[in-house]
Amino acid sequence: MAAVNPVQRRVPLIAGNWKMNLDHLQSIAFVQKLAWTLKDASHDFSAVEVAVFPPFTDLRSVQTLVAADKLPLAFGGQDVSEHESGAYTGEIAAAFLAALECRYVIIGHSERRTLHGETDEQVAGKVAAALAHGVAPIICVGETADDLEKHGASAVPVAQLRTALSRVDSAADIVVAYEPVWAIGSGQAATPEQAEQVAAALRGVVAEVLGEEVAAKTRILYGGSVKSGNIAGFMREPNVDGALVGGASLDVAEFAAIVRYQKHVGL
Numbered sequence: 001m002a003a004v005n006p007v008q009r010r011v012p013l014i015a016g017n018w019k020m021n022l023d024h025l026q027s028i029a030f031v032q033k034l035a036w037t038l039k040d041a042s043h044d045f046s047a048v049e050v051a052v053f054p055p056f057t058d059l060r061s062v063q064t065l066v067a068a069d070k071l072p073l074a075f076g077g078q079d080v081s082e083h084e085s086g087a088y089t090g091e092i093a094a095a096f097l098a099a100l101e102c103r104y105v106i107i108g109h110s111e112r113r114t115l116h117g118e119t120d121e122q123v124a125g126k127v128a129a130a131l132a133h134g135v136a137p138i139i140c141v142g143e144t145a146d147d148l149e150k151h152g153a154s155a156v157p158v159a160q161l162r163t164a165l166s167r168v169d170s171a172a173d174i175v176v177a178y179e180p181v182w183a184i185g186s187g188q189a190a191t192p193e194q195a196e197q198v199a200a201a202l203r204g205v206v207a208e209v210l211g212e213e214v215a216a217k218t219r220i221l222y223g224g225s226v227k228s229g230n231i232a233g234f235m236r237e238p239n240v241d242g243a244l245v246g247g248a249s250l251d252v253a254e255f256a257a258i259v260r261y262q263k264h265v266g267l
């Protein structure tokens with residue numbers, strides 16, 4: 001288990017993956033309300049970074065609002081093409097996300113892997129494409145219930161991350177999200193100890209592939225049935241640096257309470 005140096009503590013990231021929810025008009029109302037709620041609560045955005053991941057059709061609206069009102073919120077896409085441009089109907093290039101000031105992009109979410117047959121090699125291509133355009137990938141990895149039973153918790157996520165990083169150079173700005181498939185949308189989150197064990201193993205992979213320095217500054221998020229009632233437990237773990245939140249990110253009050261976990265985590 002890596003020692004935590006409070007001085008070098010990574011800035012936690014609480015990220016809301018909206019999945020296929022909220023159209024562009026709803027996204028404007030949501031982001032405005034979220035910003036007001038956090039401002040009213042005097043949230044310190046330099047202490048806990050907040051990001052939202054709306055559907056592609058919302059991004060321009062969110063970007064315009066964030067820029068016009070100078071909101072301290074990051075945003076990004078839920079996927080990206082591994083290709084630069086061309087005849088790829090329905091795909092979105094990393095250059096387009098960069099042009100919309102997306103700071104991040106989610107890559108390799110388990111729903112993309114299972115519903116769209118995305119492979120580890122495609123994930124590696126998407127990670128390389130995002131980095132080439134200065135968009136930080138949030139690389140999602142995680143085991144199914146079957147994997148957990150057969151191989152234990154960390155084997156599959158570790159292998160997925162190793163391949164995902166295979167085309168990354170050493171100075172990369174990346175985020176890793178450990179999302180056990182069995183915990184996504186199930187109401188059955190991993191325990192903080194389980195999340196910590198896999199997060200530590202994933203940090204080991206980053207160290208092995210990209211070096212200790214990158215590993216020390218890389219944020220590793222936990223995702224899977226995160227709520228305001230369980231976030232504190234995850235955030236007490238030394239290798240867990242935030243959360244990728246699905247369902248609970250669609251409720252402003254609940255998401256804001258997750259963002260403000262320091263009020264109930266005792267950190």
Ligand code: 13P
Nearest residue numbers: 017184185224225246247
């Ligand atoms: P839930 O928080 O709804 O379990 O979803 C997690 C997730 O998939 C975030 O990317």
